[in-house]
């Protein structure tokens with residue numbers, strides 16, 4: 001990528017364009033997992049950054065990716081994943097932002113061959129006037145029968161000014177495909193917060209406890225689950 | 241210990257409590273009975289400080305403090321416990337973690353040292369044993385997948401762990417079978433029947449009162465206490481209904 005993108009580029013429509021010149025140019029990273037192999041990677045984004053990653057999984061390969069995007073500034077992670085026959089890709093991502101920050105995860109998962117599966121779980125906690133975005137395309141190529149793709153995208157808005165944009169998209173050119181997506185944007189359950197408060201938890205602690213449970217869904221199965229959660233809680237502290 | 245004077249409160253701007261006065265001293269157990277919709281739960285929530293339950297006039301003193309000036313978590317730290325008619329389910333949050341953090345937040349607010357994990361677990365196991373609740377249930381998410389009776393017993397386990405000065409128990413008897421009713425009744429006596437503690441039982445049946453003998457019984461109707469008496473009043477209500485007495 002050389003030229004700066006604009007909002008007219010579909011994948012950048014919610015981006016913090018003004019933050020880009022300082023982060024440009026981006027060096028794409030390429031990850032290849034050989035047939036039958038497995039790999040895992042974790043990205044923790046704590047300052048302004050744009051990551052552009054291309055992943056190719058060979059036949060029967062597996063990869064698990066975990067992301068904590070709590071950039072102080074514009075934080076973006078774009079993943080383009082191509083799945084070989086029977087490959088398995090799992091993404092568990094949490095985005096936490098406050099102030100004027102924009103955080104986003106942009107994925108394109110291509111089921112190029114039959115019987116591959118992909119699972120994406122994204123949980124966002126947004127405060128202040130922050131915006132948290134997820135643009136996710138799942139493409140099932142011609143002949144990639146038996147594909148299984150899921151996207152579960154949820155956001156919790158802590159303040160009126162915060163916003164979440166979630167756009168899961170499916171493009172299916174094969175038969176016998178199982179693809180499901182779910183999006184939900186909500187606020188913390190007021191009854192739950194009062195219940196916790198009635199036992200003595202101050203508001204910030206009660207919110208943190210409920211948000212911890214919410215974010216945990218993104219970190220399930222990570223080797224460094226506890227470290228990720230600790231970093232997430234630190235980021236949350238600034239918002240509560 | 242609790243001194244409610246001419247309390248008026250609204251729920252979603254609708255007046256529900258209309259001049260309620262009640263005094264509860266240390267060492268006493270009071271029961272409030274009344275028909276459905278009388279405002280019993282509203283009284284509990286108002287004392288607990290639930291958002292949306294607004295006091296429009298009146299005063300509430302609790303253990304020498306202005307209760308109404310305190311936030312809900314501060315009321316808990318001051319020694320108030322509210323047993324919910326419908327305990328709330330909180331997916332993903334473990335009961336043990338929730339209760340340990342709650343107890344330590346209360347202790348911190350009172351200037352006491354926090355309890356270690358081991359000391360807390362011992363306390364939690366003792367409370368669970370008292371209420372005959374499988375301690376393994378405390379590892380589960382708060383109230384999630386608990387039966388109606390288990391939720392009520394878990395509320396009493398929480399009370400045992402938090403060790404309040406005053407417990408307001410809203411329909412703790414509903415959803416309990418006879419055995420669980422006995423266990424809960426005995427639990428309430430064991431935890432709360434002490435010279436320095438008090439209980440306000442909210443119920444519309446007499447049956448819990450067979451296990452937890454109240455010193456005073458009040459009838460709540462139309463947002464006020466319309467009648468007060470001793471334990472015998474509960475029996476009269478059971479025999480004659482609220483209409484005749486209210």
Ligand SMILES: Nc1ncnc2c1ncn2[C@@H]1O[C@H](COP(=O)(O)OP(=O)(O)O)[C@@H](O)[C@H]1O
Nearest residue numbers: 251252254256275276277278279280281282283
């Ligand atoms: N959240 C609410 N919004 C509006 N009205 C309510 C709400 N909660 C309770 N009420 C009303 O307040 C009155 C008292 O209810 P409640 O305190 O639950 O009675 P009880 O516990 O004695 O059965 C009822 O008329 C009920 O409809």
Ligand SMILES: [Mg+2]
Nearest residue numbers: 280281325411
């Ligand atoms: Mg009620």
